[in-house]
Amino acid sequence: MAKLVHGWEVVIGLEIHCQLNTQSKIFSGSSTSFGAEPNTHASLIDLALPGVLPVLNREVVNKAIRFGLGIDAEIGRASVFARKNYFYPDLPKGYQISQMDHPIVGKGHVDITLSDGTVKRIGVTRAHLEEDAGKSLHEDFAGMTGIDLNRAGTPLLEIVSEPDMRSTEEALAYVRAIHGLVRWLGISDGNMAEGSFRCDCNVSVRQVGDEYGTRCELKNINSFRFIERAIEVEVERQIDLIESGGRVIQATRLYDPVKNETRSMRSKEEANDYRYFPDPDLLPVVITEAQIAQIRSELPELPEARKARFASQYSLSAYDAHVLTGSRDLADFFEGTVAASGGDAQAKPAANWVMGDLLGALNKAETDIVDAPVTPQQLGGMIARIADNTISGKIAKQVFAEMLSGSGQSADQIISEKGLKQETDTGAIEAIIRDVLAANPAMVEDIKGGKEKAFNGLVGQVMKASRGKANPAQVNELMKKLLAE
């Protein structure tokens, strides 16, 4: 964002809609599974038939509390559901049940790590529960619109940040942190393609030191890349507008990824009056101290804490600790690997194997750590065999490749079946060296004449003759000894 040098500062606040991964909907027993035939997961309640009433799914509340504890927030002891009234065909009741004055999660915060290593704290204003709307299907119905209410009533947690972000990088880091956290906490699958994690970006610009500028809200962005691009084009648009003497009008805008531009959907004047009021069909959600304590006790170690522990316990760099705590599954994998490799002393090689060979292979195969063909027990077992000199690092690559094929065999099984055990019997290695020396008198002369290169060549030949199983350090040592004879 080159224009920032003109003294412009970007101010970004985000509203993230995160679908909670409960089996059933927030106010009905219908399934929340994605991709079913239209309206097959729509009950009487989802259809808003006359006379039906909502009943709160307690699991939704527990997941929201889990999130609140995850961002160190105050949990609303008596949160209230309110109706947000507006007409739209995919909103069957003519109102959305949401929360207004008394959200379930109050003020909290998350820490984001930027590319230069600095850590910034971003405030979370609140997070509240609400139900999703259905979907309008405009294709396939010439001149008409189809309504699919499968998604209607799916539980959402709307997470509202403070306007604390000052660049797209910060905004992206924040979205990634929240995305990572909800998955870490096990409350959402975070699937952006299926709409389980969507983002509204409030963007404004100002001269450094000025009051906040007029903001525009970019609606429903569902990929990290689009968040980045949408904010950038909107910032550019606002700066261009102001610099050419115009003025930003508060509006809701839509990002068009094809044209890479934002377009106004409606201005503030055209905005709905939602006529929020407490939903008389639902009682306030009273949350007890005991309930919070129970959920707190079930909380996993949080990403920031685990990152810090990785750095200290395993003497990992800040970068390694950051990467390895990218998700709870990855962090669990890493720690499982360390445990199976014989202990903390192997943490650094374990980190290298996980971050390098394993993540590389998974990236290539486009799979996630949970679907890795290798278990932490397998990988740790292999690292243990490197540590105790059963195999060399080079042979380990072969063992690892075998594991990746998904055979499920342990390192020990692979080593013994393939005969990959490192040769450490001095007599056997000596015999090979003597054979090699005898076969290469000219090179022996060269070495004695001081040519180091020739020495390495002979070591190579010994390794080859041992089919890679000789311990290279041992070969070096023995060869020097034999040459000196």
Place this chain on the structure above:
Amino acid sequence: MSELHLLSLSEQIKGLASGQFSSVELTQHYLQRITNLDPQLNSFITVTPELALEQAAAADQRRANGKATALTGIPIAQKDIFCTQGVKTSCGSKMLDNFIAPYNATVIGQSNAAGLVMLGKTNMDEFAMGSSNENSFYGAVKNPWALDRVPGGSSGGAAAAVAADLAPLASGTDTGGSIRQPASFCGLTGLKPTYGRVSRFGMIAYASSLDQGGPMARDAFGCAQLLQVMAGHDAKDSTSVDQPVDDYVSGLNQSLQGLRIGIPKQYFAEGLDAEVKTKIETALKQLEALGATVVEINLTTTEAAIPAYYLIAPAEASSNLSRYDGVRYGYRCDAPKDLTDLYMRSRAEGFGAEVQRRILIGTYALSAGYYDAYYLKAQKVRRLIQQDFLKAFEQCDVIAGPTAPTTAYALGAKQDPVSMYLGDIYTIAVNLAGLPAISAPCGLDSEQLPIGLQLIGNYWREAQLLNIAHQYQQQTDWHRQRAPLARGQEA
């Protein structure tokens, strides 16, 4: 047995139990009366003879199998606000004229489980908005005591049907007096339970925080029997309360000795018809004779109840009725040219004038900039009204007064909505506070129109109210008086 309808409910229960007559015979008798008399009254929107006879036969079978409950085989008229599976459930509105409910309201389910026989669905003010039953898409209901009079509302069809002996029992709903006032106008006993006592699931919402279903019958015994069936916790209604259900029927024989009855002076002030006042005072004397003592109390918030109600109820209604948008079910206008046109015409053509008026009032009360001054203020008033009652209950066990300031007025007499709203002065505060209250007949005025005595109880004291009414009815016969139409005379 041509006079089965003249038996009291208790006698009908005994007759069924002893095999004097069958449920099929009883049901046929009432169906025949509906056919003969309802054209004059218009108390039913839908009559379901086939279903009724099927249920009656099943009830007789159940009795033969020894599985009958007290009410098995007794006919009932259900208010058309309760969703009834496979039966049109219109809520008195053109909007739902084509709506066949695909499920049963909890109240209907309970009624079926008890073996009650549904005769049909009763007429009502559209979406329960009204006090005279003149706001129905299906036309006004006539009062069996005088066919040029209103039966009260919104449960006017239910009241007229029982008063004309077209059904021995009826379900009603009460948001601001909709059970008690028609009971009063038609000479019946009707109980509005504590909010949360009867499930609202499947009961089409008007004002969710005020709506409550309840029984209507000739006497307190009938109300006790029917409430026993309707009351109870329902997990499908979050506002239903998990509170043990009293045995209402066996609680009907308690002495009134030592009962303290509070008389709010505000309920006997200006606006109360002199004849009504006299009959209420007589009834209070009779209760004193039964051992009760009377104490004057002060309900200072009485006048605030109507304004508060007409903000809160329309506000909730404006939102509750948003689902009637012409998209999924119900009325849809012809050839909408776009989405806005679909909404505007479907709702303008599908809702009647009073419903539209309340949607407009409610929308206004909730609007940005007005919310605090109207809706929020009304909620604060509501809390004061509740506190007012609780304070009164420190001095007395029940509160007594008239149910309505007048007897049934002439059809078409109240053209100004506000003058009709004012008729709910004694009933509305009870809904705002969520308290139980009963209306029981206590006399006739000089035009031979019934007058109702209202008893307001503390929370969950339905059994006490039923007992007081029952004790009163042991000493009086107002509940046995029959409308001319029920006596076979021209009203």
